[in-house]
Amino acid sequence: MLFSKAESLEEIWQAVKHELHRGALEVKHPFHWVNLGTVSGDFPSVRTVVLRKVSEELHFFVYTDYRSKKCSDLKNNSYAALHFYHPKKQVQIRIKAKSKLHFRDELAKELWKKIPNHRRSEYTGAHAPGTPISNSLDGSTERDLENHFFTVLKLEPLEIDVLQLRKEGHLRVLFAKDKDWEGTWLMP
């Protein structure tokens, strides 16, 4: 359990933030992977990505390829959803966020330097992610490590909805940026 009803809303907020920071730092933490939802034309679209960093201001950072569908979705509509679930603690966190794409700017250049060579091919494919290819090998040809599409997605949360499952009754709290992150209990 991440929190119980004995804790104050402030204590719950601190516990939620702490767990999100752990997710970015610990590769085996269930929050190290996050489901990222975008508005994609008539359909919502969701995919798993790695949570690379959570900053002190609670900005979430994800790495991707500029040519991917998620980037074109976010260029059309910068609102995104993040979804986390911790099976042991039985806690779900759903976040509404505003995104910013960092491509070939200072932040992207700085972080690109820290990507080890053997991981760089993830952002240098000859074809855009999702392009149909004639066979499985086609995807690994024609790599040019200098000409990359490495992009940093920065996601700034607007609302954080936390659901704690409990045998004695579930608990749900909404934290909103426009209320200075003060929590509100919700019916689960």
Ligand SMILES: Cc1cc2nc3c(=O)[nH]c(=O)nc-3n(C[C@H](O)[C@H](O)[C@H](O)COP(=O)(O)O)c2cc1C
């Ligand atoms: C465990 C896991 C981690 C992943 N991490 C990333 C990631 O950090 N960045 C990324 O762009 N895609 C990642 N992917 C691939 C995406 O889920 C997705 O298939 C891909 O980015 C194309 O998505 P799009 O077409 O919606 O843009 C990951 C997939 C899995 C299964």
